[in-house]
Amino acid sequence: MQAAALLLLVLRAITSIEAAEDDVNPDDNEEDFAALCALAALANLQTTVPSIDTSGLGAYDNLQQLKLTLSSKEWKNLFNKASDTNAPPKQPPEEFQTDPTWQKQWPIWAAAAEALDGDGKEAAVLAEAGLENAPDELRTMARQALIPISAQAEPLRERLSEVQRQNKDTTTATVAKALNKAGYGQDKATGAEYDSADAFNGGVGGNTQTACKAGGDRAKATTVAATIVCLCHKKTGGRDGANACGRLIIHQSDAGANIASAAPDFGDIMATCIAQPPKPLTARYLDNAVANIVSKLRFKTPNAYLGKFKSTGCTGSNNEGLCVEYTALTAATLQKFYDILWVKEVSNVAESLKRAEKEVAESTLLSTWLKASENEGNSVAQKLIQ
Known part of the structure; x- marks a missing residue:
């Protein structure tokens, strides 16, 4: 599945427009959020794994x-x-x-x-x-x-x-732990929840642009939850974007200057996530979920982006970008996308389920x-x- 996803990335890299020229507007990241929602719904999932006949x-x-x-x-x-x-x-x-x-x-x-x-x-x-x-x-x-x-x-x-x-x-517990690690950065089978200290690698950092990077030595947005916050959060004042992930999201609070206080806002965002993974969970669902994210990456040399990017960086401002920057990710280095924590964990679970199914x-x-x-x-x- 990785090879097919990489080919899809190559084709997109060749054919896609490198950068968006207009500001971040409401609903611009709605499709990206829907793709991430399919992955976020895996957190705390109590599923069954294929049982062998002994x-x-x-x-x-x-x-x-x-x-x-x-x-x-x-x-x-x-x-x-x-x-x-x-x-x-x-x-x-x-x-x-x-x-x-x-x-x-x-x-x-x-x-x-x-x-x-x-x-x-x-x-x-x-x-x-x-x-x-x-x-x-x-x-x-x-x-x-x-x-x-x-x-x-x-x-x-x-x-x-x-x-x-x-x-x-391959057990229910090992699958749940891996998916919670991918979702929230928490290595436990149950009770995982949003905490910026876990969702962002090493904490959020000094500002939104620093926090919303993945790939490279300074990667912070390495979980599904962190990615959602970077694409969908709301902050007050200035030219901060709002409702980029959909007009149905009711932001009752802002995420703070460096999105360190995004927990309530994350809850508001996830209230509109209605994805329902199959039970039992299948490798096909996981592969398709990852491939869907891969298909939505946008490229502007020398980086790739998920979410709307205009210029400067993923600062959270509507005249710059609500996004995650995949530093130095190009058509020549696409395999590095699978080194990102959440991608690696979800892909590993998919491979485990494939083996179990066989x-x-x-x-x-x-x-x-x-x-x-x-x-x-x-x-x-x-x-x-x-």
Whole structure:
């Protein structure tokens, strides 16, 4: 998605007018605010993330329990509980401890033995397979038939376990924390709210023009909230712009000389934000939201701007600009846009969700195959009798 967004930026850089010649007027930043609103609505979002299907792991375990139940007494004795741990030995017999197959399979075999510990457990497993009254000869034949089934299922189990480990990093909490960091600069899953000390990197600085810069060593407007304040705030006196983000915004207070007291004004601005992210949240929504912002960047060498810019800088005055300056961002340095905090956090969440969506599909397929292996194992007795 980044490559496509960068291409869009290049095309816009080539075809767009470099600077706006007229003053900032009401509604000039309305479309920019709508695009930012789609991102601001992600703050404190309690969503769900794709859940993988691990039912195949249980199916594989059941297959191993059936195979162990049908094994000889001598084999079962290898897993007798150790007196000091009251559990099967953690290591195979000494003569097999350097054997890679035994090292790999021992935890699986031991887990099957532990699962079968208890009155009636083995009988229930045999009944499920239709072998509860089977003679020893049939049980031996059934166990032999299970060996290739189990061998074919093993790589499926390994892959499903790997998918499960990979998926643990994408949780509701980690997604919420990343989105709140992007929105407000606050690294927490719930309760994020506007605070200029967090929204602006290192605080707002001495004046609006200093605060409303992103990119470069002096970047301050690195969150979605800070970007909204820079494009939409109102200050009293002089030639300060008002209602640039829409005439429906009722500014009941001003943001202060250096927008340090913008919290109430931010609330007034956000009162008109009606964006509703999908639940569950999707990577497509995030990608589209970022791409929409990218498409609205305006270029005037040597910088790029979001919001109306006329001259001098993003001072908040209607004869200069209500905007964010992306310092030194040009067609040749477009990748740096993705280094900005909010862009990076949102893009990372999108990539995580893409991986999770793929993992869900893969885990469903793997679990389907493993459950088919379990069913095949439970039906070997009937096939042998026929």
